[in-house]
Amino acid sequence: MAVTRLKGSRRLQIGLLVTLTLLAPFLVAAVLPKDRLDALYHAYNGGGVEVDGPSILWRKQFGQYTSVNANYYIDAISSASIDAVTSASPYKEERREKSIGGDFLLNTAIMSLGYTVSEENDFDAKTASVSLSQDVFGDLTTVSMGYVRGWDQIGKNGDPQFSEKANRQRYRIGVSQILTRNMIAALNFETVSDEGFLNNPYRSVRYLDSGSASGYSYEPEVYPKTHTSNALSLRARYYLPYRASLLGEYRYFTDSWGVRANNIAFGYSHPHGQNWIFDVRYRYYTQDDADFYSDLFPNRQAQNFLARDKELSRFNNHTLGLSVSYEITPKDWFFIDRGSINLSYDHIFFRYKNFRDLSIGGVVDQEPLYAFDADVLQIYLSLWY
Amino acid sequence: MNTRLVIVFLVVILLSGCDIKPWVKPYQRSHLADPIMQFSRDPVSTAYINHVYEAREGARGAEGSQGGGCGCN
Numbered sequence: 001m002a003v004t005r006l007k008g009s010r011r012l013q014i015g016l017l018v019t020l021t022l023l024a025p026f027l028v029a030a031v032l033p034k035d036r037l038d039a040l041y042h043a044y045n046g047g048g049v050e051v052d053g054p055s056i057l058w059r060k061q062f063g064q065y066t067s068v069n070a071n072y073y074i075d076a077i078s079s080a081s082i083d084a085v086t087s088a089s090p091y092k093e094e095r096r097e098k099s100i101g102g103d104f105l106l107n108t109a110i111m112s113l114g115y116t117v118s119e120e121n122d123f124d125a126k127t128a129s130v131s132l133s134q135d136v137f138g139d140l141t142t143v144s145m146g147y148v149r150g151w152d153q154i155g156k157n158g159d160p161q162f163s164e165k166a167n168r169q170r171y172r173i174g175v176s177q178i179l180t181r182n183m184i185a186a187l188n189f190e191t192v193s194d195e196g197f198l199n200n201p202y203r204s205v206r207y208l209d210s211g212s213a214s215g216y217s218y219e220p221e222v223y224p225k226t227h228t229s230n231a232l233s234l235r236a237r238y239y240l241p242y243r244a245s246l247l248g249e250y251r252y253f254t255d256s257w258g259v260r261a262n263n264i265a266f267g268y269s270h271p272h273g274q275n276w277i278f279d280v281r282y283r284y285y286t287q288d289d290a291d292f293y294s295d296l297f298p299n300r301q302a303q304n305f306l307a308r309d310k311e312l313s314r315f316n317n318h319t320l321g322l323s324v325s326y327e328i329t330p331k332d333w334f335f336i337d338r339g340s341i342n343l344s345y346d347h348i349f350f351r352y353k354n355f356r357d358l359s360i361g362g363v364v365d366q367e368p369l370y371a372f373d374a375d376v377l378q379i380y381l382s383l384w385y
Numbered sequence: 386m387n388t389r390l391v392i393v394f395l396v397v398i399l400l401s402g403c404d405i406k407p408w409v410k411p412y413q414r415s416h417l418a419d420p421i422m423q424f425s426r427d428p429v430s431t432a433y434i435n436h437v438y439e440a441r442e443g444a445r446g447a448e449g450s451q452g453g454g455c456g457c458n
Binding site (some may be wrong): 003057139140172180186188190229230232233237245251277291325350380 | 407408411413414416419420421422423424425427428429430431433434437438441442445446447448
């Protein structure tokens, strides 16, 4: 089952250059982001997986033209996921991510540079990014474009000889547009192109095996060496007459592995008094499965590419979320202008359409379909100075 | 083909604005400047929730987050 690699990257590179050239005569002023410090604690619990840790973001302006930022992020992972339980073993690990970046005011544009290092005991990733943002047409429109390059080094616990690489590239372009005095919209497009070892070295696929007591056996999954995807999103915010706002979002996704996905989201933000902001939101996501995905292959090495990753299966999820933010307006904190304390909670319902729960057992290929709920909690403090 | 169409669409939209004077003046943008009108009020929170989704869904991109690694099995 061959997978065709799209040739969109070259076209997009040319398109970005053409767009930038055409826009050059209409460029006007830009503003650097404000100085701030954010300290966040995050916790995810769902499907036998628990992930928690801190994220610290610091941003500081130096002079009139430069703003630097640094982020330190940890995922402490304890996994007894359905994959780990049925075809591997539960594990604990930690991922540490360190980022530095700078925003530079160049005449009327903002250029941003960033570099991120992510480390796990069996996976290292380095990512460099550059982006350009520009207000045009009397500040009604903001155009942004960016390029991200990533280098992954993949290992495998218990196999010191295992060493694979993957290279990743992202091309982004976006337009944010003021439509009326009460409405703003943003259109974003992104192409992602990966090349190298793209599957999980621990994950297996299952196939029918009459010689096995369970009726099936496992073999390692095999992915194509390339993966190219395109995503287009449209978002809009509308200001209501009584100081509240509505948010609407839609994204369409397609890739060279045959996955098609759509997600739609709605949000409502409601301030109360001078200090409180309440947010409620709903998000729906649905996707088709990849061309080479199967919950149960008919025999061993049934085709050239094999996947039983539930993220490549046909499934949907619903998210219900709410956030509360309390703004602090200190009078005697000598260098703090203002701050906010925030609590955010999301509940996600994952429902799989062709990925079966083998931990329950049953007749082969008649096992119940897998489903789980996840809780996502964020508590954070933001300070502007 | 999809990529080419999107680029042409974006360029046409952008160029169509060349002859249009700003129809929302700076002094008319008080509502738009309200924090509740921002697409992302808190960058660390947005980056985190985008990572939660990207690690568990096949789709990726066009949501504004960056980062590396997985932490997703």
